[in-house]
Amino acid sequence: MKRYILIALLFGTISCQNKSAQNSTAQVDSISNQDFDKNPIGEAAGCKWIKENVEQFFNNENGSNNKMQALTTPEYYEFKMDAINTGLSMDSSLTEFELNQKWKSKFDVATAGVGSGFLISGQDWKKIEVSSCELLDENAEQINLKVLISDCEFQTDYHRDIKLILQNNQIKIADIKEYD
Numbered sequence: 001m002k003r004y005i006l007i008a009l010l011f012g013t014i015s016c017q018n019k020s021a022q023n024s025t026a027q028v029d030s031i032s033n034q035d036f037d038k039n040p041i042g043e044a045a046g047c048k049w050i051k052e053n054v055e056q057f058f059n060n061e062n063g064s065n066n067k068m069q070a071l072t073t074p075e076y077y078e079f080k081m082d083a084i085n086t087g088l089s090m091d092s093s094l095t096e097f098e099l100n101q102k103w104k105s106k107f108d109v110a111t112a113g114v115g116s117g118f119l120i121s122g123q124d125w126k127k128i129e130v131s132s133c134e135l136l137d138e139n140a141e142q143i144n145l146k147v148l149i150s151d152c153e154f155q156t157d158y159h160r161d162i163k164l165i166l167q168n169n170q171i172k173i174a175d176i177k178e179y180d
Contacts, residue, residue, distance in 0.1 A: 041138075047133035054119060054128065058127075059127060071172065073167055073173070079112070080118060082094055083112040113178035131148040131157070133148075136161060144163050146159075160178055
């Protein structure tokens with residue numbers, strides 16, 4: 001009789017240990033599923049990248065096209081160059097209608113900053129700073145950030161929604177919506 005009790009206790013102990021192992025596996029699986037839709041860049045890294053690169057672009061690089069090209073995806077760079085040059089009296093410039101026809105399936109032309117520069121609409125600037133940066137939304141492919149770019153000396157703010165993606169393991173700007 002003692003043997004049967006000892007065997008029953010042994011099976012009870014083993015089965016309890018298996019349940020706790022199964023429960024901890026289920027918890028890990030649910031945590032990884034929650035993170036599945038998040039972008040590998042993340043809000044903190046995305047905002048840090050925006051702050052460093054935007055401020056360097058204006059304050060150290062003086063807004064060069066080469067640096068702009070390094071910060072953006074090739075497709076966004078081509079789109080923004082078309083938008084900047086729209087309406088100019090150059091052979092390569094587009095009309096607003098042509099810009100819309102060419103890019104409407106990929107970008108929102110209404111918030112592209114047609115005829116204005118990269119990241120800010122001002123022609124001149126003193127010292128550009130990223131005043132705020134916060135997460136709008138994210139998924140596995142992209143992160144969208146609400147960014148306030150300020151020129152304190154000219155007392156001017158530029159409200160932007162900036163979409164970042166990872167391309168060849170580098171953070172790149174894939175789109176910018178300009179609101180002023």
